[in-house]
Amino acid sequence: MARLKTSEVWRKARKARLAARAAARLDSQTKNKILLSMADYLEQGLAVVLKANAQDVMAARPRLPASLLDRLILNERRVKVMADGLRAVAKLPDPNKRLVERIKRPNRLRIEKITVPLGVIALIYEARPNVTADAAGLCLKAGSAVILRGGSDAARSNQVIVRILRKALRANNAPEDIVQSIETTSRRAVTELLNLRGYVDLLIPRGGAGLIQKVVAESSLPVLETGTGNCHVYVDEYADVRKAVRITVNAKCQRPSVCNAAESLLVHQKIAARFFGALKMDEVLFYACPRARRYLPQARPAREADYAREYLDLAMSVKIVDSLDEAIEHIYRYGTKHTETIVTENKQNAEKFLREIDAAAVMVNASTRFTDGGEFGFGCEIGISTQKLHARGPLGLRELMSYKYLVRGQGQVRA
Amino acid sequence: MARLKTSEVWRKARKARLAARAAARLDSQTKNKILLSMADYLEQGLAVVLKANAQDVMAARPRLPASLLDRLILNERRVKVMADGLRAVAKLPDPNKRLVERIKRPNRLRIEKITVPLGVIALIYEARPNVTADAAGLCLKAGSAVILRGGSDAARSNQVIVRILRKALRANNAPEDIVQSIETTSRRAVTELLNLRGYVDLLIPRGGAGLIQKVVAESSLPVLETGTGNCHVYVDEYADVRKAVRITVNAKCQRPSVCNAAESLLVHQKIAARFFGALKMDEVLFYACPRARRYLPQARPAREADYAREYLDLAMSVKIVDSLDEAIEHIYRYGTKHTETIVTENKQNAEKFLREIDAAAVMVNASTRFTDGGEFGFGCEIGISTQKLHARGPLGLRELMSYKYLVRGQGQVRA
Incomplete structure (x- = not known):
């Protein structure tokens, strides 16, 4: 022995x-x-x-x-x-x-x-x-x-x-x-x-x-493994702008230091003018792509690494995309498989997003902040898993x- | 990058x-x-x-x-x-x-x-x-x-x-x-x-x-983790001796090289004489405790390490125990949490064994060899897990x- x-x-x-x-x-x-x-x-x-x-x-x-x-x-x-x-x-x-x-x-x-x-x-x-x-x-x-x-x-x-x-x-x-x-x-x-x-x-x-x-x-x-979340909000071409603004603000600002807070914002180019026209998030520091900076003059230019960052703070990367597919590819590349949400009134786009995004929680018209044991009805949680073995999510x-x-x-x- | x-x-x-x-x-x-x-x-x-x-x-x-x-x-x-x-x-x-x-x-x-x-x-x-x-x-x-x-x-x-x-x-x-x-x-x-x-x-x-x-x-x-099996057969005081012999022979000899083959035999002292009197396993090399050697004169004396060995061969450790509790403690100490079986006609002992043994599969009156994807009705298997996270057993x-x-x-x- x-x-x-x-x-x-x-x-x-x-x-x-x-x-x-x-x-x-x-x-x-x-x-x-x-x-x-x-x-x-x-x-x-x-x-x-x-x-x-x-x-x-x-x-x-x-x-x-x-x-x-x-x-x-x-x-x-x-x-x-x-x-x-x-x-x-x-x-x-x-x-x-x-x-x-x-x-x-x-x-x-x-x-x-x-x-x-x-x-x-x-x-x-x-x-x-x-x-x-x-x-x-x-x-x-x-x-x-x-x-x-x-x-x-x-x-x-x-x-x-x-x-x-x-x-x-x-x-x-x-x-x-x-x-x-x-x-x-x-x-x-x-x-x-x-x-x-x-x-x-x-x-x-x-x-x-x-x-x-x-x-x-x-x-x-x-x-x-728990809690690394580069969560995305994708504002689809067919989004309800009011919902999109409310969800973006909630996902980023309600409690920026937690893993289910949003860190990245993707906006379809066809809705960008209306969406950014309605968005009031002056307290947030944006790292934006060139097209998004036209709407967010105060934003810093996004380097590639900024799309992968988990800010855990009042900061966020922003990118304008030309299609749902581009949004899905962006999330595939930079996401951490925690929580991703699409804002859209188009059922087909919603279902495609739900189907193709690989993350613990994939959402439609809801704030990323809902990935939580209490909010899922579990009554408690000890963390949020971002691996695929054994247990995923809360x-x-x-x-x-x-x-x-x-x-x-x-x-x-x-x- | x-x-x-x-x-x-x-x-x-x-x-x-x-x-x-x-x-x-x-x-x-x-x-x-x-x-x-x-x-x-x-x-x-x-x-x-x-x-x-x-x-x-x-x-x-x-x-x-x-x-x-x-x-x-x-x-x-x-x-x-x-x-x-x-x-x-x-x-x-x-x-x-x-x-x-x-x-x-x-x-x-x-x-x-x-x-x-x-x-x-x-x-x-x-x-x-x-x-x-x-x-x-x-x-x-x-x-x-x-x-x-x-x-x-x-x-x-x-x-x-x-x-x-x-x-x-x-x-x-x-x-x-x-x-x-x-x-x-x-x-x-x-x-x-x-x-x-x-x-x-x-x-x-x-x-x-x-x-x-x-x-x-x-x-x-x-x-x-897959496939480390020091599986035990415990022949209870209240075992049906015919079933006990059949299960022991099958668990050890039917295919000795696989992980769900039995490697250790525990026998209640009150049934030892009848059980060993009926057991015919001349092809198996036993490593036995002193009391068991009285019934198995050809056996080698078991050292402590022999109780923990996964023989994967026509060899087996044997110990006579004075109680179900002693059997459970022995399995707790030397088992690998793969498959353990009790042979008994006593329902209370069976249920106690099922409840207290911590293993992927705990059996009553059945050969350890049944822990298998095909035998469980899964239609296939890629291995047998011996860890507790994600998946256990087949x-x-x-x-x-x-x-x-x-x-x-x-x-x-x-x-």
């Missing part, structure tokens, strides 16, 4: 592996009680959470830009939102042991395909302490243990939150080891985490493109499950 | 990426016509295929063991089986554009979840030329392009088979680039293949544990698909 590895990552991975069996056996009622306890304890621990968070914020303020600092900050309202999130997860149906399919074979074998927990889910994410509670709650409900590795700028907040979540597990006679968090901030700890073969069944990186690239390149674990509880086949025979053997 | 990489792997990856769009658009009828052409052309090309194969076999004979050599050899019957396999795939329902789910949202967004092709599937496999036709046929039917990398001992056979498959694509006015095969035999080509990020949507390694480990460790692509056509969400609105934006 190989010598036991004793680092924090390996110790906690072994604990999580064991706790995963207990997590898988928890009945729905117990899981829901734990989730409600987690919510209550978080609210009761408000003062401790805010104190730890204030220390994190103070330490991070000199080095973090305002947008990242904002995600780090907790206050009474945000802690309440975390707690209510856990309560909402408690209300969702249990995704475990669902019958997916029943097969009867000519040899009288009866086969059932049922959902089962993945086992151990690891999550690497940025300095956003609310993700700590969200992810732990979702993984618990999915019957899996979780190993959390949050951004080091949120270390103190996460430590306190995890302590509270584990207290709720203990209080309900469930193993606290179902929720693990890695506190070592070294790179080596991350490298170890990325290579916990046999201990982690799914690794979800949540964060910027750099983090996701690193994880994919270095990890030997099954990974679900990752709700169902997407955090695996399955197994139960085969019942009466002594059958193979001929 | 980065400089274009010009190696065979990169050139073919780009061609496959482009061809994948065409493959996704092929209608069912065209795909089926291509599959039938592939079958016909293979039979018509019999002489050329057998000639190339004979050269492969001659070159490989000095270095390959008999079992591997057998997998390499083609003859008229085996080519006929390959052709009939393609014809069988033509008869299966098209897995593309299936409606999985329909969601209506309170804001009147209508969401449809439909199956879509994965895109480009890469397969790395051993020197088994029949896999070349099987995999190409399945991927085509699944609407994906395929990049094949077979074992170098089968290089000449594969080259001829791929030429025939591509001819069938051309003859039906479909891009021949839907089927690609990598002919460079260097390690560098494999390393390139393992890292075709953005060009390959799914990589399936098929082969020994060594190949699969290498792929998982080195690849940055989404991988489906990989049929459905498991080679992804999905997308179609969202139809009337101008909705997010509040």
Whole structure:
């Protein structure tokens, strides 16, 4: 037998592996009680959470830009939102042991395909302490243990939150080891985490493109890539201009920092004058093709790389196209297969767009911002997958499950 | 823009990426016509295929063991089986554009979840030329392009088979680039293949544990691990001894070289005397615990590592256990989550085993050999997954698909 590895990552991975069996056996009622306890304890621990968070914020303020600092900050309202999130997860149906399919074979074998927990889910994410509670709650409900590795700028907040979540597990006679968090901030700890073969069944990186690239390149674990979105709005020749303006403004401006915000605008040349005449988006910095700059004199000229950028800000590339086909080709070339939307009243064009665009969500006359677990009716999400294996688009509880086949025979053997 | 990489792997990856769009658009009828052409052309090309194969076999004979050599050899019957396999795939329902789910949202967004092709599937496999036709046929039917990398001992056979498959694509006015095969035999080509990020949507390694480990460790692509099976037969205290003997013999001896063959036998101590009294398996080499050796005097003593071995041969570990719980713990410790079966007439024990064992297939009173796409009614398989992400157990056509969400609105934006 190989010598036991004793680092924090390996110790906690072994604990999580064991706790995963207990997590898988928890009945729905117990899981829901734990989730409600987690919510209550978080609210009761408000003062401790805010104190730890204030220390994190103070330490991070000199080095973090305002947008990242904002995600780090907790206050009474945000802690309440975390707690209510856990309560909402408690209300969702249990995704475990669902019958997916029943097969009867000519040899009288009866086969059932049922959902089962993945086992151990690891999550690497940025300095956003609310993700700590969200992810732990979702993984618990999915019957899996979780190993959390949050951004080091949120270390103190996460430590306190995890302590509270584990207290709720203990209080309900469930193993606290179902929720693990890695506190070592070294790179080596991350490298170890990325290579916990046999201990982690799914690794979800949540964060910027750099983090996701690193994880994919270095990890030997099954990974679900999330959240790179160069989403396009295509204003078709046959668009309703009012809808087109409303959708473009919403897709770009309602919350520019998220992955389902639009980053690129394509406009059919026949509707360009009317559309740009109606568009009021002075707060947005456009990177536009020469033809579009005639309508957007304030725009910067677009270089090719600008069409591929995920701005995550009040900025956007713009291109005028001569046809639906050109729009589809542009999206094929520069898109990230997250969410693409066409604005059109022409049913044929709508259906062609739906059919030919390869993305997690393809939309007609709707804002790209709708690609979201809550908006899709999943009740929650742990991220948005931009890969094609396992799950695509919003990752709700169902997407955090695996399955197994139960085969019942009466002594059958193979001929 | 980065400089274009010009190696065979990169050139073919780009061609496959482009061809994948065409493959996704092929209608069912065209795909089926291509599959039938592939079958016909293979039979018509019999002489050329057998000639190339004979050269492969001659070159490989000095270095390959008999079992591997057998997998390499083609003859008229085996080519006929390959052709009939393609014809069988033509008869299966098209897995593309299936409606999985329909969601209506309170804001009147209508969401449809439909199956879509994965895109480009890469397969790395051993020197088994029949896999070349099987995999190409399945991927085509699944609407994906395929990049094949077979074992170098089968290089000449594969080259001829791929030429025939591509001819069938051309003859039906479909891009021949839907089927690609990598002919460079260097390690560098494999390393390139393992890292075709953005060009390959799914990589399936098929082969020994060594190949699969290498792929998982080195690849940055989404991988489906296949085929490591340390499958257990557990003969419960309440087993019907006749069924137990029949299932044990079938699971171990019917085809010992495959992943769903049993490698480990667990027997409850209360039934051991009757069970071993009835068992006739003289051709099998047992690695047994001390108690089991009382019944199997010819057995070798089992070391701990023997319980974890995948023998893939007429050999098997044996352990006598004192309880169902001990059997479950043993399987948890040494199993590979492929297939586990209990032989029992006790319904409670059966259900406990089904519930608590975490494996792709958990069986009662049936041979482990039934974990197979054909036996499950899928009509085909490209391998058996032993991971929990995306797909578990037999990989049929459905498991080679992804999905997308179609969202139809009337101008909705997010509040």
